[in-house]
Amino acid sequence: MNWAARVIGGRFHYGWLAVAVVFLVLLAAAGTRATPSVMMVPLEHDFGWSRATISLAISVNIALYGLMGPFAAAAMQRFGVRPTILTALGTMAAGVGLSSLMAHPWQMILVWGVMVGGATGVAALTLSATVVNRWFTTHRGLVMGILTASSATGQLVFLPLLAAIAQHHGWRPVVWTVAIAAAVVLPLVAFLLPERPADMALRPFGEPADAPIRSDVSNRNPLAIAFGTLAMASKTRDFWLLFFSFFICGASTNGYVGTHLIAMCGDYGMTEVQGASLLAAMGIFDLFGTTLSGWLSDRFNARVLLFWYYGLRGLSLMYLPHAFGIDFFGLPLFAVFYGLDWIATVPPTVRLATDVYGKESAPVVFGWVVAGHQLGAAFAALGAGMLRASLGTYTVASMISGGLCIVASIIVLRINRAERSVAAQAV
Incomplete structure (x- = not known):
């Protein structure tokens, strides 16, 4: 990697190349996470599995994806980013490839739920927060927005291709394609992703020239780091406000729309x-919306941004059942409106976590907050599947999801309000 630093030295900071590599990792993980939604109908036809059964495997996947976050962030502190991500990518590729042999629901739960869910949880938002806090002092919101947008780009790249493969060739070629994509990223991480700027004799981007070059590495056990940070954060009100608002975020995005929209369109x-x-089109708009959200997070109050993001998302979800009955402006309007807002909540949430808990603890705290996000997504994936199986429609699920977003828009206004009283005392 020193040769790469010499090649680009003097032209731009190596942190931007690290961001590019992590972007590709997150893109591959996003494509992997989106795959079950493409497989839902083919599996239903091939094996006769109900949507509730398939949704159970997806909900396990989503829950483990979130629960792995704080432990992944702690492992990156203890063992390093590169070894942790290489292990996750290898497990992801192997698990997806093995799923081509499954023939029973328990096998899908074991492979897609446990194995793939745990691996994608490592290559997730906590990776973004860790890399951003290590490599950047300025422009953190913008970089976090770019990395978060990789999820949208993953949908843009993978979903139409995977859906076409599934429609013409079945679901097994779909999993082979995704497994190969995950394996391709492995050498890029191995050769181009350093642990931290100090390994390249660099300071974080935006760090003053006279600042010392830090190369601190934690020797604590990852479990001790993860649970110790949870014990510290859980005693504060802000943590629970972040946790429950992000629970609703997950329920209204990955869990509901990301899992069930394709099947809903089939209805x-x-x-x-x-x-x-349609999901890919939403991904295009989210690529711009989330990147813009990162830029805004560097300049405006994160609480106010989250208020508008959650409120507008709630309105768009309440509109969704009616969109299918409007010929021209129905679904395109939903795709634009919801797409711009899909995961725009991430940069301001990371900003709030960093402001409250500091840049060293923030990635692990954010990992626990992401666990709430994915628990909400698992709740919605399973709940929406059960409501569809019993009612024959997704309308009730849409209304519940939209109502929860309105609640979240109120919750976020209370986060990090102590800063005003502290400032008043200082004055």
Whole structure:
């Protein structure tokens, strides 16, 4: 990696190359996470599994994806980013490849739920927070927005292709394609991703020239780091406000729309490719929306941004059941409105976590907050599947999801309010 530093030295900071590598890792993980939604209908046809059964495996995947976050962040502190990510990518590729042999629901739960869910949980938002806090002192919101947008780009790249493969060739070629994509990223991480700027004799981007070059590495056990940080953060009100608002964020995005939108489109006579194309279109708008959200997070009050993000998302979800009945402006309007807002909540949430808990503890705290996000997503994935199985429609699930977002828009206004009283005391 020193040769890479010499090649680009004097042109731009190596941190931007580290961001590019992590972007590709997150893109591959996003494509992997999106795959079960493409496989839902083919598996239903091939094996006769109900949507509730398939949703159970997806909910396990989503829950483990979130629960791995704080332990992944702690492992990166103890063992390093590169070894942790290489292990996760290898496990992800192997698990996805093995799923081509499954023939029973318990096998899908074991492989896609446990194995793939745990691996994708390492290559997730906590990785972004760790890299941003290590490599950047300025522009953190913008970089976090770019990395978060990789999830949208993953959908943009993978979903239409995977849906077309599933429609014409079945679900097994889909998992082979995803496994290969995960394996391709491995050498990029191995050769181009340093642990921290000090390994390249650099300071974080934006750090003053006279600042010391830090190369601190924790020798604590990852479990001690993860649970110790949880014990510290859980005693504060801000942690629970972040946790429950992000629980609702997960329920209204990955859990509901990300899992069930393609199947919902099928209920209205649309093909899998059309449903996947709608998700991909939303991914395009989210790429811009989340990047813009990162830029805004560097300049405006994060609480106010989150208020508008959650409120507008709630309104768009309440509009969704009606969108299918409007010929021209229905679904395109939802795709634009919801897409711009999909995961725009991440940069301001990371900003609040960093402001409250500091840049060293923030990635692990954010990992626990992401666990809440994915628990909410698991709740919505399973709950929406059960509501669809019993009612024959997703309308009630849409209304519940939209109502929860309105609640979240009120919750976030209370986060980090202590800063005003502290400032008043200082004056």
